Amino acid sequence: MQTHTKAPIPEQQVEVRPEASQHPDLEERDAQGVLEYMVEHFHPRLYVACSFQKEASVIMDMLVKIEPAARFFTLDTHVLFPETYAVWKQLEDRYGITVEVYQGISIQRQAAVHGDELWNRDPDACCGIRKVAPMDEALSKVDAWMSGLRRDQSPTRANTPKLAWDDKHGLWKANPLADWSEKDVWTYLFENDVPYNPLHDRGYDSIGCTHCTRPGAAREGRWTGDDKTECGIHG
Numbered sequence: 001m002q003t004h005t006k007a008p009i010p011e012q013q014v015e016v017r018p019e020a021s022q023h024p025d026l027e028e029r030d031a032q033g034v035l036e037y038m039v040e041h042f043h044p045r046l047y048v049a050c051s052f053q054k055e056a057s058v059i060m061d062m063l064v065k066i067e068p069a070a071r072f073f074t075l076d077t078h079v080l081f082p083e084t085y086a087v088w089k090q091l092e093d094r095y096g097i098t099v100e101v102y103q104g105i106s107i108q109r110q111a112a113v114h115g116d117e118l119w120n121r122d123p124d125a126c127c128g129i130r131k132v133a134p135m136d137e138a139l140s141k142v143d144a145w146m147s148g149l150r151r152d153q154s155p156t157r158a159n160t161p162k163l164a165w166d167d168k169h170g171l172w173k174a175n176p177l178a179d180w181s182e183k184d185v186w187t188y189l190f191e192n193d194v195p196y197n198p199l200h201d202r203g204y205d206s207i208g209c210t211h212c213t214r215p216g217a218a219r220e221g222r223w224t225g226d227d228k229t230e231c232g233i234h235g
């Protein structure tokens, strides 16, 4: 497949304001309908956050069929699994895209400033450096973003809307798969022969950094032994 050269993200042309009346809630639309709406109203100032978990694979496959020049970004913490880096490359090759990368300071610099293995001593601080700050930088460049959150992933995600104003980052956020089940995701991946992270087949329902991810159902394998349940990028 031909690779699409990325043009710079254009400057904002109109003021983006959070009035509820500005956009419908999209609850009646299916995932395809949400993606079409977001492309129509926001592309190219629209980003998809890509974690290289199975939901990202679904969104990528659907979205490039609607808009081949769709923009994807990832937060490279430098401590992702080899399988995650591998499927990242596989997806880029399959869809002819380049996933844009945002990242914090190097692991070496983090250790020099904050001490070794910050993820063990203060995971909130580590996520702040490696995920939250790069995320803020990425989202400052666009008017809307999309994620693969699903309501059945955890109690904290049970009320995830399909489209809402993201107060924390000051832009619109869509979750096209909000009402999808685990089975819906797998059915889509197999029916469309979409590449996905093989760690899912080894008991990892949720996949993050190597230091903070264990096999487990739903999000049980994230930050095991700690009260922490989210990295802070979803508000």
Ligand code: SF4
Pocket: 077, 079, 118, 119, 122, 123, 124, 126, 127, 128, 130, 131, 208, 209, 210, 211, 212, 231
């Ligand atoms: S998930 Fe763990 S290693 Fe990754 S940024 Fe957060 S605390 Fe650091």
